[in-house]
Amino acid sequence: MFKKINNALNPSLRHPEQERASRINKVGAIILLAILYVFLFVLDNFLPAGSFTGMLIPVLRKGAIYALLCVSMNLLNGFTGLFSLGQAGFMLIGGYAYAILSIPASQHAAVYQYFDGGAIQFSIPEFFSSFLGAGLGSFVGSIICIIIAGVIAALFAALIGIPVLRLKSDYLAIATLGFAEIIRAIFQWNGFGIITNGSNLLRKYTALSDIRWDIGSVSLKFGTVFVFLIVTICILLIVLLINSSYGRAFNAVRDDEISAEAMGINLFKHKMMSFIISSFFAGVGGALLAMYQTTIQSAAFTSAMTYEILLMVVIGGIGSVSGSGIAAFLYIAANEWWLRFLDSGSIGSIEVSFFRGGFRKVIFSIAIMIIVLFFSRGIMGDKELSITGVINWFKNRKERKLAKKINASKEGE
Amino acid sequence: MSDFIQANLPYLLAGISVGGQYALIAIGYTMVYGILRLINFAHGDVFMAAGLIMVFAAASLPMYISIPLVIIVTVLLGFVIERVAYKPLRSAPRMSVMISAIGVSYLIQNCALYFTGGLPRVFPSIPWLTDTVTIFGAITKRVTVITPIITLILVVALVLFIKKTKVGMAMRAVSRDFQTSQLMGIKIDNVISMTFIIGCFLAAIGALLYFSNYQSVIPTSGSMPGLKAFVAAVFGGIGSIPGAVIGAFLIGIVENIIKGVGWTTFSDAFTFVLLIVILMVKPTGIFGEKKTDKV
Numbered sequence: 001m002f003k004k005i006n007n008a009l010n011p012s013l014r015h016p017e018q019e020r021a022s023r024i025n026k027v028g029a030i031i032l033l034a035i036l037y038v039f040l041f042v043l044d045n046f047l048p049a050g051s052f053t054g055m056l057i058p059v060l061r062k063g064a065i066y067a068l069l070c071v072s073m074n075l076l077n078g079f080t081g082l083f084s085l086g087q088a089g090f091m092l093i094g095g096y097a098y099a100i101l102s103i104p105a106s107q108h109a110a111v112y113q114y115f116d117g118g119a120i121q122f123s124i125p126e127f128f129s130s131f132l133g134a135g136l137g138s139f140v141g142s143i144i145c146i147i148i149a150g151v152i153a154a155l156f157a158a159l160i161g162i163p164v165l166r167l168k169s170d171y172l173a174i175a176t177l178g179f180a181e182i183i184r185a186i187f188q189w190n191g192f193g194i195i196t197n198g199s200n201l202l203r204k205y206t207a208l209s210d211i212r213w214d215i216g217s218v219s220l221k222f223g224t225v226f227v228f229l230i231v232t233i234c235i236l237l238i239v240l241l242i243n244s245s246y247g248r249a250f251n252a253v254r255d256d257e258i259s260a261e262a263m264g265i266n267l268f269k270h271k272m273m274s275f276i277i278s279s280f281f282a283g284v285g286g287a288l289l290a291m292y293q294t295t296i297q298s299a300a301f302t303s304a305m306t307y308e309i310l311l312m313v314v315i316g317g318i319g320s321v322s323g324s325g326i327a328a329f330l331y332i333a334a335n336e337w338w339l340r341f342l343d344s345g346s347i348g349s350i351e352v353s354f355f356r357g358g359f360r361k362v363i364f365s366i367a368i369m370i371i372v373l374f375f376s377r378g379i380m381g382d383k384e385l386s387i388t389g390v391i392n393w394f395k396n397r398k399e400r401k402l403a404k405k406i407n408a409s410k411e412g413e
Numbered sequence: 414m415s416d417f418i419q420a421n422l423p424y425l426l427a428g429i430s431v432g433g434q435y436a437l438i439a440i441g442y443t444m445v446y447g448i449l450r451l452i453n454f455a456h457g458d459v460f461m462a463a464g465l466i467m468v469f470a471a472a473s474l475p476m477y478i479s480i481p482l483v484i485i486v487t488v489l490l491g492f493v494i495e496r497v498a499y500k501p502l503r504s505a506p507r508m509s510v511m512i513s514a515i516g517v518s519y520l521i522q523n524c525a526l527y528f529t530g531g532l533p534r535v536f537p538s539i540p541w542l543t544d545t546v547t548i549f550g551a552i553t554k555r556v557t558v559i560t561p562i563i564t565l566i567l568v569v570a571l572v573l574f575i576k577k578t579k580v581g582m583a584m585r586a587v588s589r590d591f592q593t594s595q596l597m598g599i600k601i602d603n604v605i606s607m608t609f610i611i612g613c614f615l616a617a618i619g620a621l622l623y624f625s626n627y628q629s630v631i632p633t634s635g636s637m638p639g640l641k642a643f644v645a646a647v648f649g650g651i652g653s654i655p656g657a658v659i660g661a662f663l664i665g666i667v668e669n670i671i672k673g674v675g676w677t678t679f680s681d682a683f684t685f686v687l688l689i690v691i692l693m694v695k696p697t698g699i700f701g702e703k704k705t706d707k708v
Contacts, residue, residue, distance in 0.1 A: 170450075179689070189678045302633075318508075373513065376505065
């Protein structure tokens with residue numbers, strides 16, 4: 001039995017067949033990603049702006065950001081078994097940290113008009129732009145701001161985690177929810193207005209449209225590519241973590257805390273680690289969301305936002321990274337694009353009287369309830385999407401049909 | 414001295430009144446948690462729905478029909494939610510039931526958004542309740558004075574119901590041990606339905622009183638009172654009805670004193686600070702029973 005476990009864990013001891021499948025998956029993923037990035041670059045720059053691309057670009061950007069947020073929540077809820085509802089709070093910290101650090105110095109007076117221009121008088125992207133040029137400067141600067149945003153969210157998580165992670169299941173959920181509300185109240189308080197701008201919104205910071213490269217008279221835009229780049233790197237890091245020995249320890253904590261402790265896993269340390277890492281990526285996601293929205297206001301980061309991400313995770317399958325990604329894109333696309341007609345009052349040319357504002361959300365939430373109640377494993381369950389998996393699925397389709405027929409005929413007898 | 418009282422009495426009165434309304438919601442949380450070990454995230458939204466049903470009912474019906482109608486429809490809503498969203502998941506892990514509760518909350522809020530069109534709806538003024546009265550020189554609505562009285566009457570009635578009747582005994586048994594009480598011939602599903610019916614009945618009355626004070630209903634106006642009532646239930650020791658009532662009055666009063674001092678932004682945050690402190694110091698709450706996990 002031990003040999004079997006070793007085989008699964010140690011790549012050098014795996015079956016040659018597995019080894020081959022893993023290689024195909026890696027190479028295939030790299031090729032697919034390369035194709036995706038070329039497509040996104042073309043989409044950003046060369047496709048004519050129309051109603052189709054006008055919907056596709058925002059959906060892809062927001063979908064990618066939510067994919068990261070879902071995966072970070074899945075790391076905590078699905079892989080470590082900590083039912084935390086504090087996501088919106090950490091996103092808020094990340095988004096605000098990003099925005100505050102990247103508002104150009106000349107715009108401070110306009111943004112912080114009620115707080116005498118605010119306390120922080122520098123901008124990281126501007127600093128880099130001064131010697132790298134506008135395009136590259138804002139690229140490097142915003143990446144540094146995003147990392148700082150994640151680190152600040154992680155620091156808050158470390159502080160909050162010390163008391164909160166001693167709690168179990170639903171108490172943990174309600175305590176993290178409470179902390180998210182406290183964070184929101186603090187950011188809305190005018191006492192910290194010189195930093196957070198109180199309850200007013202933050203704007204004029206480096207947004208996605210600023211990520212571009214000017215060569216002579218040609219200006220190349222990298223907005224969508226930038227979002228996907230950050231999201232891909234972050235999700236890749238999370239996947240590496242999940243497949244490492246730490247990831248196995250997280251799973252052990254989820255499956256049975258007492259046995260995990262008996263096997264020598266330090267419960268508090270591993271819970272803390274998962275909480276901090278998840279919050280780091282929630283902070284990064286919040287920063288990206290700020291870049292996407294071009295303005296940010298703390299009032300928007302309510303518990304409803306956390307619930308939405310949680311429902312996406314459930315749709316994708318708790319414990320599946322690829323499921324979370326697929327669900328995030330589907331959810332955003334359906335919510336912002338495909339189901340828009342439900343709010344507009346007609347299908348094509350046929351008028352339907354009960355299709356009015358908000359009907360889309362009703363249909364949406366009924367669909368979610370159906371998934372939660374009847375398909376609780378979600379799209380992927382706890383499996384992962386892989387190229388060889390898809391190929392095998394198609395290969396085995398005939399066999400499955402045959403098996404179904406045999407079963408049906410047996411039942412007929 | 415009299416100046417001081419006159420300046421602060423309105424806040425105290427408002428606090429006691431809001432506390433009573435929170436208490437009516439908190440009982441629903443604490444009873445459901447006591448029996449199902451489930452935080453019913455949708456309870457706050459049921460409370461909001463009751464307010465909204467009142468808005469629509471009073472628009473076309475006279476008051477003496479619409480008030481009973483609101484209570485009946487809210488109770489039915491709670492019953493249906495339990496049967497549809499929680500009953501099929503009885504043997505599922507606790508996390509899935511909680512996710513289902515969050516889904517129901519999302520559904521109710523979105524339905525409310527659809528029916529109101531996203532606009533705040535003005536709550537009809539119930540005659541007699543919304544008249545102004547003067548107490549010790551402080552002018553306030555009659556509902557402020559009536560709420561604590563109604564709350565206390567209902568709580569005493571509920572405690573008697575649980576202590577003296579057969580159904581109440583069954584509830585106590587189920588909350589003590591789910592499986593054993595099933596073996597003893599208690600019809601678990603009926604007991605759970607009864608719990609939801611009582612919880613929603615109290616939430617409906619709470620909503621009528623609460624919105625008489627606040628005048629308008631929006632789809633999210635249930636979530637904050639809901640969370641606060643839950644904190645009150647935790648504070649009092651979840652599963653304990655008197656505990657929940659004391660917790661709710663405490664939260665209501667302190668919150669309004671904070672508002673009176675001028676720290677309105679933090680009046681909501683206080684609730685959660687209280688929650689975290691109580692979970693750190695005494696996770697079982699002031700009246701909760703201590704439980705130990707067996708390996």
